[in-house]
Amino acid sequence: MTTPAAPLRRLGLTGSIGAGKSTVAALLRARGLTVLDADEQARHVTQEPETLRAIGNEFPGTVTGGVLDRAALAAAAFRDPQRTAALNAIVHPRVRARMAALEAQAAARGEPWVVQDVPLLFEGGLDEQMDAVLVVDAPLEERVARVMARSGLSREDVLARDARQLGAAEKRQRATVVIENAGPPDELGARVDAALHVLGIHPRSRQV
Incomplete structure (x- = not known):
């Protein structure tokens, strides 16, 4: 008699701005894990004609010739919580559907x-x-310096973006495991391996 496969389990990956979440995501992929990037799926979704029509109807002037003006959308959608919620109501269900389909493929x-x-x-x-x-977390000043170096944003802009997210201390408290991404970058891989060990996750292949 065939033993039924265990249900697919989800590992949520998050971190404050500049913490190094994308770097950890790349290391997890290199270790054989499927990583589904919500931001990447949102970019795909906002290129679909149906989504563009919905955005254009809700935010006139943000879609021209079937192309989304992301700067105009940001200015229109993020000026107040109600407008942000309106955009999320269009985009988020479509992103969740794409993530669910990719999860099903992994399963x-x-x-x-x-x-x-x-x-x-x-x-x-x-x-x-x-x-x-x-x-994934790192000291605030280190996070700010990383974002300023890669994006050209001012310190005030980075701090403002950070303030719009849940505080790092609260994220740490609610995490199952925290990866400290401070210090030499070459130490991060070992910390990822240690975190996977604590979680009992054993990727099928390790390519690093």
């Missing part, structure tokens, strides 16, 4: 775990749908 391949890389995991209440949550 069909027999993968025991899938990683959901979601910047606003806690803010959106999605942590409740995860079997475990991995938070």
Whole structure:
């Protein structure tokens, strides 16, 4: 008699701005885990004609010739919480559908775990749908310096963006495991391996 496959489990991956979440996501992929990037799926979704029509109807002037003006949309959608909620109501269900389809593919391949890389995991209440949550963190000044170096934003802009997210201390408290991403970058891989060990996640292949 064939033993039924264990249900797919979800590992939520998140972290404050500049913490190094994307770097950890790349290391998890290199270790054989499927990582589903919510931001990447949102970019795909906002290129679909149906989504563009809905956005254009809700935010006139943000879609021209079937192309989304992201700067105009940001200015229109993020000026107040109600407008942000209106955009989220268009985009988020479509992103969730894409993530669910990719999860189903991973389950069909027999993968025991899938990683959901979601910047606003806690803010959106999605942590409740995860079997475990991995938070990447680093000291505030180090995070600010990283973002300023890569984006050209001012210190005030970075701090303002950070303030719009759940505080790092709260994220740490609600995490299953925290990865400290401070100090030499070459130490991060070992910390990722240690976190996976604590979580009991054993990827099928390790390519690093």
